[in-house]
Amino acid sequence: MQVAISMWSMGRKNSLFFVLLVLLCPMTLVAQERLRFVTYNVENLFDCKDDSLTHDEAFLPNSLRRWTPSRYWNKLHAVSRTLATIGGDRAPEFVALCEVENDSVLYDLTHRSPLRTARYKYLMTSSLDPRGIDVALLYKPTSFRPFATRSLRLPAHYLPAESHVRDMLCVSGTLVTGDTLDVIVCHLPSRLNGRKAARLRHDVVAYMCQAVDSLASTRSVPRIVVMGDFNDTSHSKALHPLIANGRLVCITDTLGGSYRYKGHWQQIDHVYLAPALLDTTRHLYLVPRGAWLPSDLSLTEEEPLYGGRRPLRTYNGIQYRGGVSDHLPVCFDLWLQFQ
Numbered sequence: 001m002q003v004a005i006s007m008w009s010m011g012r013k014n015s016l017f018f019v020l021l022v023l024l025c026p027m028t029l030v031a032q033e034r035l036r037f038v039t040y041n042v043e044n045l046f047d048c049k050d051d052s053l054t055h056d057e058a059f060l061p062n063s064l065r066r067w068t069p070s071r072y073w074n075k076l077h078a079v080s081r082t083l084a085t086i087g088g089d090r091a092p093e094f095v096a097l098c099e100v101e102n103d104s105v106l107y108d109l110t111h112r113s114p115l116r117t118a119r120y121k122y123l124m125t126s127s128l129d130p131r132g133i134d135v136a137l138l139y140k141p142t143s144f145r146p147f148a149t150r151s152l153r154l155p156a157h158y159l160p161a162e163s164h165v166r167d168m169l170c171v172s173g174t175l176v177t178g179d180t181l182d183v184i185v186c187h188l189p190s191r192l193n194g195r196k197a198a199r200l201r202h203d204v205v206a207y208m209c210q211a212v213d214s215l216a217s218t219r220s221v222p223r224i225v226v227m228g229d230f231n232d233t234s235h236s237k238a239l240h241p242l243i244a245n246g247r248l249v250c251i252t253d254t255l256g257g258s259y260r261y262k263g264h265w266q267q268i269d270h271v272y273l274a275p276a277l278l279d280t281t282r283h284l285y286l287v288p289r290g291a292w293l294p295s296d297l298s299l300t301e302e303e304p305l306y307g308g309r310r311p312l313r314t315y316n317g318i319q320y321r322g323g324v325s326d327h328l329p330v331c332f333d334l335w336l337q338f339q
Contacts, residue, residue: 033176034287035143035334036092039227039269041187042079043314043325044133046101047108048072054132056101064318071322075314076108078324080115086294086331091118095138098187098229100124106136125151127167135169135185135228144181146173152184152211158203165189165200168228170211177283177338179223182215184208186228201231201238209241212248216274223284224248224274229327231268239270248272251291251332258293258328263306269330277334287333299328 046059048069059067084091100106103124110120123146124136139146152168159165169185186208189200208226216222226248232238234253242248250272257265271291278286300309301323312323 031338033143033336033338035094035175035284035336036087036331037094037096037225037227037271037334038083038086038092038329038331039096039098039185039229039271040079040082040329041098041229041269041325041327042075042100043327044099045075045079045097045105045109046072046133047105049104051102051132054101055130056132059101065315065320071314071320073108073113074322075324076105076113079109080113082294082296082299082324082329083115084118085296086329087118091115091120091140092331093140093143094183094225095120096183096185096227097136097138098185099133100136101132101134106138110138123149123169123171125167125169127151127153128164129166130164133187134166135187137169137171137183137185139171139173142176144173144175146171148172152207154200154204154207158207159200160196165204168204168208168211170215172215175284175336177336179221179283180219181284182219182222182224184211184224184226184228186226186230188229188231191231197231198238205238205241209247212242212274216247221276221282222274223277225277226272227270227330229268230270233267234270242272246275249275249278251286252330255291255293255330258330259326260303260310263303263308269327271330271332283338284334284336287335289333291330291332293328293330299324 046056048061048067050060061068106122109115110122120138121141122136122138125134127134149171152170154165166187172182175181188204189197191197215224234250243250252267252270255267257267258269259266301312303310311326311328313321313326314323
């Protein structure tokens with residue numbers, strides 16, 4: 001009995017010594033938090049109501065596509081499931097969306113679909129696109145607090161008469177560490193119009209570069225994310241200014257492809273980061289994994305003509321396919337570390 005008491009006394013003394021050692025020695029405790037980003041062209045996410053100010057007639061219940069409320073809600077639920085799957089244990093902190101029609105669509109997605117549990121807030125553009133499609137950013141207010149939002153509209157003198165390009169969305173906000181993060185979401189002109197569209201993409205990129213340079217000049221450490229549908233490969237001449245002189249770094253140029261055209265995968269959905277976001281000594285940096293494409297087979301289907309798989313889109317022409325999009329989402333993580 002006396003031996004047991006002596007052993008207990010020694011154990012107690014050792015425990016007290018360890019506690020004193022912890023309290024007296026300087027220690028730095030670093031916490032980390034994952035911030036997941038997704039950029040996703042959701043292929044004509046229209047509501048079912050006619051907007052007299054835009055050409056949305058192709059997506060109405062009485063149109064050839066028969067875009068009914070049932071199909072609309074099925075698509076919202078499919079987008080919601082896709083984002084939830086990408087998030088893993090929780091929904092992504094930031095989601096850039098291309099081809100969304102209006103505020104009503106975003107409200108339904110964030111408040112009336114299963115995605116409502118993520119408690120997203122959202123911001124979007126209101127551009128002069130003839131069909132009325134815009135870009136948007138969903139974000140979690142627990143991770144990001146915007147303090148400035150603006151639409152970047154290409155000046156009219158760049159444009160041919162009576163033509164328009166979609167605005168870019170620029171959002172600046174603070175993270176939980178107090179650091180500033182700037183996010184630009186874009187959807188560049190389609191490639192359908194050949195050289196004319198390529199020229200417009202070049203002009204939009206030049207204007208985007210001005211915005212990036214302006215942000216960088218006002219930040220002690222620029223933390224800038226540019227993402228969206230660029231309708232071009234990262235090696236194209238039109239997109240080259242984004243990486244010129246070390247302005248930004250493309251992290252999607254080695255991916256296998258987010259869009260398939262005539263049997264060939266093409267990476268046209270991109271993410272560009274300010275160089276500081278690749279510096280692992282800072283508060284916020286890119287996870288070594290880099291950008292990635294989800295491996296969810298439900299997002300693709302067998303392609304009968306060319307073989308292989310392609311994104312399972314909502315419509316193929318006017319034929320309803322019931323899929324989410326003709327694009328695959330692009331994802332990446334940043335580590336946020338703080339003491």
